[in-house]
Amino acid sequence: MRHSPHVRARAEIDLAALRSNVHALRARIAPGGARLMAVVKADAYGHGMVESARAARLAGADWLGTATPHEALALRAAGIEGPLMCWLWTPGDPWQACVEAGIDVSVSDLWALAEVRDAARAAGRPARVQLKADTGLGRSGCQPADWAELVATALAGQHAGELTVTGLWSHFACADEPGHPSTDAQLDLFHEMVEQAEKAGVEPEVRHIANSAAALTLPRTHFDLVRTGIALYGISPSPEIGRPEDFGLRPVMTLSAALAQVKAVPQGHGVGYGHTCTTTHETTLGLVPVGYADGVPRQASGRGPLLIEGEAARRRVAGRVAMDQFTVDLGGATVPPGTRALLFGPGDRGEPTAQDWAEAAGTIAYEIVTRIGPRVPRVFLNETPTPSPA
Template sequence: MNETAPLRARAEIDLAALRANVRTLRAHAPSAAVMAVVKSDAYGHGAVPCARAAREAGATWLGTATPEEALALRAAGLEGRIMCWLWTPGGPWKQAIEADLDVSVSGMWALREVVRAARDASAPARVQLKADTGLGRSGCQPADWPELVREALSAEAQGLITVTGLWSHLACADEPGHPSIQAQLRHFREMVRYAEEQGVRPEVRHIANSPATLTLPESHFDLVRTGIAVYGISPSPELGTPADFGLRPVMTLSASLALVKHAPGGHGVSYGHHYTTPGDTTLGLVPVGYADGIPRHASGTGPVLVGGKWRTVAGRVAMDQFVVDLGGDEPAPGAEAVLFGPGDRGEPTAEDWARAAGTIAYEIVTRIGTRVPRVYVNVNEEQDG
């Protein structure tokens, strides 16, 4: 969408900021290729526009969790390398092969399925073998790695697959100095070395996520997978703010006040009357709620900029709306309420909402629902600067 007319709510997506973030990340990892991860609809920002912008800024790979997300990118005309990694038995392996996707394999069941699909497609599959170096989610355990490597090499010798990558994922890269970081890097090097000694010739070896890209040069290898940092959010407030890393938040979430009214002191506000007005005041109705992704856990704490002042959610966040106490100010109905943005206009940030809700900023942006239109600005690269 590109409307400029007032809307109930809007998530403005600044594609110039996204392109600048990708360039910054490339500078942090100058010897590695950059993958822009656009899973979960680009962390709520819109997968196709963000993928295109990331490509324009030099991301040579795109990453998704599910194969369906990757296939949707291909259907939208995105070319180049796209990797997807969250597979379940019976997944669309053949379609992925035909779409020239890189697929991740963590165990023998997946290797068997992709080999069958390659036979059906009469084309080799691009396969990346994932090692579990200590995160404990997907990935092949070290004890099972020799079998997976051996069978992958056998399938490659038959022309059924090409092993394009060896990869893993860090558990605690957002916690500087955590002992698991160096342990995982050591295990990864060992598992890569074993696979290469057996004859695997990967195009790329990769383990770095956003925090590792920004703070652990030794983790960069051939490719870095950058997710949340692409969208200008710090992967860990303890490591630094977005500005500390040269990043700019991409999403600004705002709504138009639906009502402004006077209320006397002692007036209950929203379900359960967890907030009552301390005296005569004005109340503003913000027409977004938890159905739009506004966390109910931020009831009574979520910050909003209205009329140049920070306000706080008064009472509970409801499904479609919440209230702010305007303290006697009287902005007109339709006035802008900014929930979060880059912060340079004095507005809260996604990190402020994360603190208010007891979560992480990743969740704040990713959960913004489909009822909130995404409005793209600075769509063309020549608008950068």
Template sequence: MNENVTAPLRARAEIDLAALQANVRSLRAHAPSAAFMAVVKADAYGHGMIPVARAAKAAGAEWLGTATPEEALELRAAGLTGRIMCWLWVPGGPWRAGIEADLDMSVSGMWALREVTAAARESGRTARIQLKADTGLGRNGCLPADWPELVREALAAQAEGLVTVTGLWSHFACADEPGHPSIAAQLDRFREMTGYAEQQGVTPEVRHIANSPGTLTLPGTHFDLVRPGIAMYGISPSPELGTPADFGLRPVMSLKASLALVKHAPGGLGVSYGHHYVTPGPTTLALVPVGYADGIPRHASGTGPVLIGGKRRTVAGRVAMDQFVVDLGGDEPAAGDEAVLFGPGDTGEPTAEDWAVAAGTIAYEIVTRIGSRVPRVYTGGDHGAGREGAGT
């Protein structure tokens, strides 16, 4: 922790950048012949995009990946060099800024190709683009029926010097479900579509389809580059595939808060909105000063786990906007003592996966939703960052 951080914090998300860098190295070992793209979209899954990007690059990531062009441009503005790719565009997006920032920009259809070539003409510079194939996810990407037109027009733009097609790529729908038939079907379709593009004259630097589960469990999907997202943050992409430790990964984020109040309460006391929890007898209650405005799932009301005083406890009643209550069963920690909502699990604290189970969601959402009023405190690693806000 930065030595300048001396005042107690209402809540904090401790980000272990040494763990993140170890995860990058472990993931690289799973795909030693492929380049590595560190996916830092959505504020690095809630971990803080700029410090994480710097740490990932220091650990050997050759590429950075974001969803939106605005995220990618923020990386450039922060001084991040090298290859940065972004893929979620809408009409009227900042194509010219992306060209001038030397981004690799994904193109999934003819409207996007038209806009990026117009921006290239205006700027007098060649745009780097990657063509995305919809191989069966049914989301972004060009469907097989439209692929020949997109390839043809991209090659024509390349012949004019307006674009360079640097990559061909796609995304899995069910790589986190072992043996799902769509995995092999998508892989076959990807080979067909990339093969067609190459036959027509596209010479991509990289072909890529492997996400976190692909990187960890499907070596045949590695091609020229892998794009780990959630696994880089030490969270298993699917508990069915294995725990983080099974893959040599360590959770990066620990969420902690300082108790705001501990008080004696009588039996029969309704707790929090709706009185969905009523104390069964005389007890002690602790107030944890974080709530759904901080990203604590309201769906985990009555089920969310938390470690206080070395014991696992459960949210008592509803999670409110700024706080929730825990029944301590007579124990008496002091106001200001630490509550650990989740972490690596080393000392019995819950993990993000435990919260995901409690809320009926996935661990991706648990870490990504932690809000901007929870400071990120960076420890370890090669990062050069101290206490920073979530959006930095």
């Protein structure tokens, strides 16, 4: 959606904030000369993949990154060009389409290397392949004991004209925990595995291991490229490393909903499933028409904060979050139906942030923004940059 119509709920996506975040991130990595990848997987962490990708590229992001090949192909179908990488593959995925679209594909196993070589032969052009090392995260990536074989097999494919090894990469497990010993251990192992591949004949365009947390706090990890995901959307990877404003970042998403009903109830009235909340005095209840089907975490029942438009103090979810709705105790205040309830945003108006909801739900802010479902329309603001005065 390009405007802000009167709708049940909406997630406003401030693309000016996203572009500003790209500039702030580039400024942090500029001294080392690394390039910036804007990670737009999972519908750009719930922010709208195509629109966010365009805004990031416009602001100077050198690369785009997705998890699945289907996400990467959707970007190409939307006309988005330039360096693009995807990394989460299963057997039978659309290797050939990605080869033909000039998308860098990540390979961690011999089976994947075999499939991409077959796809390259069918496409009649070499694949762009980045080899991923498992330096300690224990998810995707090639174990050190198998690395030499993977590298040798990839180089055989390169000599046969089936592929080009364009990158060597890995991923941190604990970069968002300052001082965690695994980070230096992973970095040391990555140096060793890169050196081993380069001695074997790999000449990568990019080497990369830094995620958002490392991009913000560990310049020694930047190599040729840093991959910024959550930071791109103005959210700190963890409170332990700092707040968004500490890094010049601004949250991009504001989630709100229009009150569907406001009514007076007596003392002792049950609120929501299980009557986990009962009114302690005569009061007014407001009905917020979003629930866990829209991504509002049920785990935040009784705790999730929100700000009613026109009020100064925050209120909290009363009772349980249901599938499509939840209730807020308005404390006797009477506001008209249609009044906006701000669940989270940048915090400028006193509204909660995604981090506040994460703490209420016992999770991380990544999950809060990513889980906002398709029933909540994205309303894109500031799509066109304001020209600088002459």
